[in-house]
Amino acid sequence: MHRRTLIIAEAGVNHNGDPARALALVEAAARAGADIVKFQSFRADKLATGAAAKASYQQATTGSEQSQLEMLRALELSGDDEERIAAACRSAGITYMSTPFDADSATHLVRRIGVGTLKVGSGDLTNAPLLLHLARFKLPIILSTGMATLAEVEQALGVIAFGYLGDAAANPTPADLAKVLLDRAAWDELRAKVTLLHCTTEYPADPQSINLRAMATLRDAFGLAVGFSDHSRGIHIAAAAVALGATVIEKHMTLDRNLPGPDHRASIEPDEMAAMIASIRDIEAALGDGRKVPAPEEVPNRAVARRSLVAIRPIKSGERFTADNLGVKRPGNGIAPIEYWSYLGRTAQRDYAANEALEP
Template identity: 75%
Template sequence: MSSAPRKRSDFMLQRARIIAEAGVNHNGDLARALALVDTAARAGADIIKFQSFRADKLATPAAAKASYQQATTGGGQSQLEMLRSLELSESEEREIAAACAAANIGYLSTPFDADSATHLVRHVGVSAFKVGSGDLTNAPLLLHLARFRLPVILSTGMGTLAEIEQALGVIAFGYFREEAAPSTSRAFSEVLLERRAWSMLREKVTLLHCTTEYPAAAHSINLRAMASLREAFGLEVGFSDHSVGIHLAVAAVALGATVIEKHFTLDRNLPGPDHRASLEPDELTAMIAAIRDVESAMGDGRKIPAPEELANRSVARRSLVVTRRVCRGERFSADNLGVKRPGNGVSPMEFWTYLDQVAPRDYEVDEAIEP
């Protein structure tokens, strides 16, 4: 990863894009999908994301469900059967995208096969791709996506730095070798030796740190890995959050995440694989509000008084005063000089400057020293 150019650490000045992950929480129902669009828009999300797939191209009949899927949907059907019940048709995807445009929220979908990706570009009009963690090593799909030369948001759950670098090599090859077919996987690492490849990756690719478990326990999240990704590759880094609650997503923004992705649902008690690990509408709204507060609070890093603080200086700070009556000609000393509020007089930093000076006039108790 030493070939990756470094990027200036100005991430704290950016506004995170918030992706409300609808995923398959529509349960194959268009009306519910449209309700999810409305909910995400009202919550203030920048983007709502769905999933585009054909079950028969994604899993074989022998594919088992993940343990969390068995826990949420039972073991009575295979993964393939479950996926078939969660598909959206191409016409439904177009209708959802139109609803997003009307609601002024971005539409995004994760394609799980080449045909779905092509449909999203040619018939839905997506302007970017989101790649799920499960396809981090799916070189044929990554190459197909990169051929469209669109931005890619790449989740890295279950991945190592070496696997992420390989994926970036595939994407860079697709960006720059539009017609060429790789002869071996070595072609992907070779393209990363070109400076322009990293320039293009910095422009178009965002890496999402992720823990692929639903829900993911806090101890497994490892938010500091975002810094490792940023250091290794010099790309924008975000967080795809599978934990319970909103606090870790908010913490990720404070650590510089430029994208936050979080599952949400209309009702956590609905049947389906992902509802239990998703936010409900009021929680999504609260998360987005908290993230925007954190971004506002991050500031620009300069340690100067906030304008709102200036009026409190005289109230909270202190000035030099006499602690007993002092007559003209008497010398100031530790016995007759002290510091008290308000702070609109001589700064206590000058305490030692005034020691042994001659009082120019009479001072009453608690009267402020004149500069």
């Protein structure tokens, strides 16, 4: 059977820096049926300089007057806020997750909050020091791969593998990172703990930019579990990703797409999240186990839809069956039509009325 897809409702920064709205997002994600609600943990001054420009979509949604750094400062949650949100998740029966953007935020998530899985955003796939810090917690990692080439993904996996297996105090050299990917134990560890998310880093992403088949490329190249971080409009492309083998779906969620802020317009609202999850669960059920056998529900319909050998005009005992007196009609509870040619030329053992099914 198809593995149950893990659904991450990406609250991200859609709380707009308001802890009360963050708590409302937790409740909405839980009601929608998500497995995880994910936030973002960062300190703006550690993430960007004053010279960092906003992305074009951020300028479109928040204007160009403030810098990226100023925007990020307004979207921070404190460590205490995060702990309250995590407690609310436990009460609501949904798993708390957050993407750390710096080592201190990651340590807080693991040591204080007790997260069981770490998520890496696409922007940090090349942030080798952060990847190494995360891997040394020995926890599962979900790694988004937006903007990346296969070579860059492989480099990131080398850093993560070194963190999983290497000396906790050692800094890897390029030779170390190349060597670790030749180690079967490293790949065993990566396959046990790392999921790669295909992603298009644009908000929203147009369908022609999404390239869902790249998800299979990642799976074939590295042998790891794969999923999809979806920035498209609507819910249908996420559902298609599940049909193509995604084990994780991440989708931005907002309480109101018209709220101010960088990500609201590219997010879905709670009722859409619920509809997406319902569609995904239907697709999982429909995928089945791949064996081509009748479903139990089909078996009674065989007699209704299939046909049997019948006399198409009256036949006397001793008369031979021919193409003129033998045919196939419903119901299908008699001799199967595959026997038609073997009956031609045989002698009828009794009289048959028109439309009467033949007996063996």
